[in-house]
Amino acid sequence: MILVEAGAGEEWDSRTDWEELAERAVLSAVASSSHAALNNSELAVEVSVKFTDDAELKALNAAYRNKGSATNVLSFPMFAAELLDQIVTADGGEVLLGDVVLAHGVCAAEAADKGIAVETHAAHLVVHGTLHLLGYDHETSDDDAETMEKVEREALSAIGIADPYAVTEVQTH
Template identity: 55%
Template sequence: MIEIALSHEAPWPDAGWEALAAAGARAAIAATPYGTLLTSPAAVEISVRLTSDDEVHALNRQYRGKDKPTNVLSFPMVQPDLIDTVSQNSDDGEVLLGDIVLAHGVCTAEAAERGLSPEDHLTHLIVHGTLHLLGYDHLTDDEGDAMETIERDALATLGIADPYAIRED
């Protein structure tokens, strides 16, 4: 079972972020071979933090050596090749899959630039971040293409348009 521990602070407004995060995480997991996590007896937790650009900037500099804010950061807590084993053999029935952190200013600016609702863009970034927690990456063209395909599939199950489609505006 997937549990979302969501925290948010200004400038993120109060909204249904937890439900969107849960839907995005579940859709991402379901679109991968890790789909069994959705029915695992272990409580598989994903921590989601909605915060300021300044906090994400500091985290990005500290952990990735990049001196700028970014839309989403993911911090996996379990090696991908151990996810199934850990969820089946958890001593206390709980597994912390990892943390996802999103920057308000970057996310809302991207959503506006792309003509998306903040809710749809946040859901996409949760899907993206969850895939990183599961070990997916986009460092090479092949990995990036595979990850984008999973994102498209997951978002389609939620009725969210392909975020990578070329817009003809």
């Protein structure tokens, strides 16, 4: 079974239930992935989601990726993805799959640029980050990027979010 622990900093709109959003996005990402069996495992698999500010993401990005700017989402897997199939068969206990951390300012700016709600973009980023915890990687090859995007589309569709990668044609007269 998947357990989701989430918390949101004060910069995130208090009218939104970020914990519920995180849980829906994580569960959908896992269900759409090649590791869907984790949802029915005897083992409690925890994913931590933190909605924080740009300064924290900038510091994490510098410390772990040697990049001097904030990014929209970072994922910190707690063990190698190739071990996931082994933990599905565990008879119980609990394991931390990893952490997903989102930056409010970057997320809000990207949502505004796309003309979508911050909540919609945040859900996409949680799905994206969770897939990284599950071993998906869009930077290794074009095929891997296509595979990851396909799983993202499926996970987002399952929670009622339109394809973020769809190209809309502009009609001119």
